[in-house]
C-alpha cells in the first residue's frame with residue numbers, strides 16, 4: 368500500500384506528518400523521502416523493538432527530521448501539537464517481525480510463550496486471559512474479536528483443560544483447538560480466529576483505535592489527511608463508523624437517527640475516497656499478508 372498511502376497523504380517539503388504505527392518504518396521512510404528535504408515526521412509504536420528498528424533505519428537517511436516515541440497512538444495528542452499535521456498514517460495490526468518471532472507468542476505456527484503483547488511493559492498476557500478469564504469472558508472475546516462460531520465450545524474446552532494443566536505456550540493452545548476442531552479440508556487453520564481474538568483483547572486494539580481516531584482529529588490541521596490501513600472487518604467497521612459520524616452535517620440524540628430530531632452542525636471530516644482501497648496485484652504477489660488490507664482516507668475540514 369506504499370504508493371496508495373503516498374497518493375493519499377501527498378507528502379511535500381516542509382509538511383508535517385505522523386505515523387502512529389511505525390513498525391519497521393517502511394511507510395515512515397517513504398513519507399520522509401517524499402517530503403525531502405524539510406518534511407517532518409512524528410512517529411510512535413507500542414513495541415520497543417519496533418521503535419529501536421525504526422530509529423536506526425530513519426537516522427541513517429533522515430537525521431534531524433523526525434521525533435520517535437514509544438507509546439500507544441491513542442496518546443499522540445499528548446505530544447504531537449494540536450492542528451499541526453498535514454497527514455497521519457495508522458497501519459493497524461501486527462508487523463511481520465512480531466508474527467515471525469516465536470518468542471512474542473503471536474503465531475500458532477511456531478511454538479513460543481503465550482504472550483501476544485505488543486508492549487511488553489504491560490502486565491496482561493494472552494496466557495493470563497486463557498488461564499484466568501471465565502468461560503463466558505473467553506467466549507465473548509472469541510465471538511466479538513474473532514467472529515468464531517464455536518466460541519462457547521472452545522471456551523469450555525479451555526476451562527476444562529486448564530484445570531489439569533495451565534496454558535503456557537502457543538502450541539498447547541493450537542493443539543487443543545486442532546483436537547476439537549480437526550482441520551479437514553479447510554484453508555485456514557482452526558486456531559486463526561482464536562489467536563486473532565486473543566491478540567485484539569490483550570492489546571485492547573479496538574479501544575486504542577477508537578481513542579486513536581479521536582487523537583488524530585486533534586493533531587490534523589484543516590486540509591490534513593488521515594490514512595488508515597485495516598486488516599479485518601472489525602477494525603474497518605470502527606473506521607467506517609467514525610468516518611460516517613464525523614462527516615455528517617448533523618447530530619441526533621438517542622439511539623436512532625430520526626430526521627425530525629436532527630440538530631445541524633458543521634462536519635469535521637470529509638471522505639477522500641468513498642470506498643476502501645485494496646492492494647494491487649503486484650503487492651498481493653509480493654506480500655500475501657496484505658490480502659486483507661484496506662485503506663480508507665479522510666480529510667479534516
Ligand SMILES: C[S@@+](CC[C@H](N)C(=O)[O-])C[C@H]1O[C@@H](n2cnc3c(N)ncnc32)[C@H](O)[C@@H]1O
Pocket residue numbers: 387388389390391392393394395411412413414417438439440441458459460461462463485575576579
Ligand atoms: C502493520 S505494522 C506497521 C508496519 C509499518 N507501517 C511499516 O511500514 O513497517 C503495525 C505496527 O503497529 C504497532 N501498533 C499497533 N497498534 C498500536 C497502537 N495502538 N499504538 C502504537 N503502535 C501500535 C504494532 O506494534 C506494529 O509494530
